[in-house]
Amino acid sequence: MSDTRELLRPAVEGFEPMPDAFDRVLGRRARRQRNRRVGSIVLALLVAAIATWGLSRAFGHLNREVPAVHPRTSGAHAYVVGLDGSLRATVPNIPQGVYGLSLSPDGTTIAFATQDHVDQLSTLAIDGSGRETIHLGVQGEFTASAPAWSPDGTQLAFEGYWTRAGKTSQIDIYVVDADGSKLRRLTNSPYDDVDPAWSPDGTTIVYSNAGESVPDVNDESPTQEIYTVPVTGGTPVRLTKDRLSDRSPAYSPDGARIVVNHDGGLWLMSAAGGKMTLLVRNAETPSWSPDGDSIAFARPHHSTTSSGFRMAGVFVVEIANGSVWHVAQIDVFAGDTPQWLPGGGSVLVVGVRRPSPQR
Amino acid sequence: MRDVTLQSDARMATLDFESFFRAEYRSLCQALLLLVGDAFEAEEIAQETMTRVLEHWDRVATMDSPAGYAYRTAVNLQRKRIRRLAVLAKRRFAAVSPGDVTPDAGEREDVRRALASLPASQRSALVLVDWLDMDTQEAARALGIKPGNLRVRLHRARSALREALGAT
Numbered sequence: 001m002s003d004t005r006e007l008l009r010p011a012v013e014g015f016e017p018m019p020d021a022f023d024r025v026l027g028r029r030a031r032r033q034r035n036r037r038v039g040s041i042v043l044a045l046l047v048a049a050i051a052t053w054g055l056s057r058a059f060g061h062l063n064r065e066v067p068a069v070h071p072r073t074s075g076a077h078a079y080v081v082g083l084d085g086s087l088r089a090t091v092p093n094i095p096q097g098v099y100g101l102s103l104s105p106d107g108t109t110i111a112f113a114t115q116d117h118v119d120q121l122s123t124l125a126i127d128g129s130g131r132e133t134i135h136l137g138v139q140g141e142f143t144a145s146a147p148a149w150s151p152d153g154t155q156l157a158f159e160g161y162w163t164r165a166g167k168t169s170q171i172d173i174y175v176v177d178a179d180g181s182k183l184r185r186l187t188n189s190p191y192d193d194v195d196p197a198w199s200p201d202g203t204t205i206v207y208s209n210a211g212e213s214v215p216d217v218n219d220e221s222p223t224q225e226i227y228t229v230p231v232t233g234g235t236p237v238r239l240t241k242d243r244l245s246d247r248s249p250a251y252s253p254d255g256a257r258i259v260v261n262h263d264g265g266l267w268l269m270s271a272a273g274g275k276m277t278l279l280v281r282n283a284e285t286p287s288w289s290p291d292g293d294s295i296a297f298a299r300p301h302h303s304t305t306s307s308g309f310r311m312a313g314v315f316v317v318e319i320a321n322g323s324v325w326h327v328a329q330i331d332v333f334a335g336d337t338p339q340w341l342p343g344g345g346s347v348l349v350v351g352v353r354r355p356s357p358q359r
Numbered sequence: 360m361r362d363v364t365l366q367s368d369a370r371m372a373t374l375d376f377e378s379f380f381r382a383e384y385r386s387l388c389q390a391l392l393l394l395v396g397d398a399f400e401a402e403e404i405a406q407e408t409m410t411r412v413l414e415h416w417d418r419v420a421t422m423d424s425p426a427g428y429a430y431r432t433a434v435n436l437q438r439k440r441i442r443r444l445a446v447l448a449k450r451r452f453a454a455v456s457p458g459d460v461t462p463d464a465g466e467r468e469d470v471r472r473a474l475a476s477l478p479a480s481q482r483s484a485l486v487l488v489d490w491l492d493m494d495t496q497e498a499a500r501a502l503g504i505k506p507g508n509l510r511v512r513l514h515r516a517r518s519a520l521r522e523a524l525g526a527t
Contacts, residue, residue: 004521007521007524008393008485010466010469011470011471011474012389015388017385017402018402021384021409024406025410025413028406028407028410029410100507113507143510145505146507159507167518168510168511171508192508192511194508300503
């Protein structure tokens with residue numbers, strides 16, 4: 001937006017970078033190389049000690065390697081990946097810019113939002129055929145995203161907001177029938193409601209509300225809490241109350257528990273709320289397996305990727321014992337949750353595949 | 360003519376690191392100045408960014424967008440603010456205040472104050488999209504958020520900035 005650009009321009013006028021900046025950068029690298037040489041010696045000694053103790057044998061089974069090596073690609077694709085890391089399929093005809101992908105419970109249909117058509121949702125068969133548009137039939141500039149299929153596959157919950165006179169409304173949770181009819185708004189908080197997910201019986205939507213604090217650059221705010229609301233409408237019920245961000249909730253298949261992204265990891269709590277217990281650290285975007293025994297998730301990057309995708313790889317944690325294994329080397333876009341296929345042996349993810357670091 | 364330019368990435372990939380640095384460093388500093396509101400800290404993050412780019416130059420030079428990689432690295436560094444304490448320590452011992460004395464300092468400070476009044480999440484969206492001309496998808500990836508949320512932030516940031524500056 002060029003007029004905004006003109007507003008910003010005075011803030012940088014008169015600013016001149018240091019004339020010796022290039023030399024400073026070269027100096028930094030030289031110092032770092034020296035430090036790393038020393039560090040590598042220390043690290044080698046540590047590794048030798050650990051190997052002696054046999055820890056690598058004891059815990060080696062927790063990290064399975066991905067057998068396939070794939071060329072770097074600049075674009076994201078939708079992949080069906082087996083839990084053994086094998087690539088089962090690449091879903092064709094997924095448009096670039098797709099995000100917020102949801103697989104129907106019977107595993108046949110993908111729902112998603114795109115950048116180009118913000119006032120509608122789209123569906124595509126799992127084999128990439130038969131793209132259809134779900135026209136929401138709203139007047140004005142309305143943006144829909146993050147769709148989630150209902151357990152019976154007849155409805156979609158999603159995030160939506162209005163733009164009027166250059167200003168946006170808060171984000172609310174909406175539900176619409178899969179044919180685009182019966183659009184209704186479920187929430188009307190003054191703060192953003194996001195991450196809708198269905199209860200297994202299809203009667204309740206669980207979601208996160210940002211609260212009065214503005215989300216930070218990681219989309220987190222200390223007032224972000226988990227709520228539920230009946231699909232038929234009603235007063236939201238608050239499930240969490242703490243001073244940390246709670247988001248990306250998902251019901252267990254039996255409806256008894258909810259997994260929540262909290263304090264940088266995944267935590268479990270009763271579906272009625274209450275005390276949370278830690279399941280795994282350094283994890284986001286949880287998705288419960290159909291049998292309820294494990295949860296797929298993405299792990300945040302510690303560094304920038306060439307593709308710009310922030311989540312490094314798809315992982316699975318077993319709920320009974322907390323064992324974690326790395327399923328696939330795929331950079332997953334933040335906010336995109338791995339989707340289990342009905343059999344529970346593979347997941348559908350959107351992202352950029354990376355070569356194995358072992359090659 | 361834009362003064363913040365993501366140079367032609369195909370051409371840039373064939374250049375050496377020094378050429379890349381000369382072409383992008385100033386623009387990178389300006390974007391970071393808008394993000395953090397402090398010239399010293401902006402340049403500190405810019406130098407750290409370029410150091411990391413240099414360390415991986417063999418790989419970065421072959422990317423579709425070396426400049427895009429640099430900006431994403433800078434945004435990540437800015438987000439983590441891992442250098443904040445070091446910067447504050449250095450500033451404490453700085454001999455000369457970096458304060459503005461030029462005639463147009465008033466307007467400059469007004470804009471910087473207006474930017475600083477925005478939540479960090481909105482400021483990042485504004486700088487990436489409106490200053491660096493990233494599309495919303497690319498900016499959302501750089502910030503690691505959903506594109507829908509990026510657009511909300513952007514709208515709110517534009518409205519708030521214009522209101523703060525009395526623009527119509």
